[in-house]
Amino acid sequence: MTRIRKISSFSSLTLYSIDLSSALALPFFQSLISAGFPSPCDDYLDLKIDLNKQLIDNPSATFFARVTGDSMIDAGIYEGDILIIDRSLEPTDQDIAICYLDGEFTVKRIQKEKHHLYLLPANPAYPPIHITEHNQFLIWGVVTYVIHKSRV
Secondary structure, eight states: OOEEEEEEEOSSOEEEEEEOSSOOEEEEOOSOOOSSSOOSSOOSOOEEEEHHHHHOSOGGGEEEEEOOSSTTGGGTOOTTOEEEEETTSOOOTTOEEEEEETTEEEEEEEEEETTEEEEEOSSTTSOOEEEOTTSOEEEEEEEEEEEOOOOO
């Protein structure tokens, strides 16, 4: 089972490191799940899945963070969601990343245009952020997964 240890907290983001010293194998339904008519073929669970192995490629560079705010809702990232962040990945254009901007962490989509860099929210209520030489700025890590409760 993954153990989470709080490493730092800022006004908009709390970062957690992971401990993969133990594993938790959970039941895994082998067949695909139909969103249409149910399949009567599979009546039991026979495989196990370890979410650490499925979701974390680089344990020493992977962190969790809980989302606050609503600037990324059109990207499927909601208040209270947990982000899995890999700091070892090289950020590319259109990645969703954790960025350190002027003393605060934020989650935004990266957009590179010629000699300009923008952080794009995924909510029309928020404007894009143009990064200039006057900003204190760092792309801290790339979001690899979003974990959230069903919103049914």
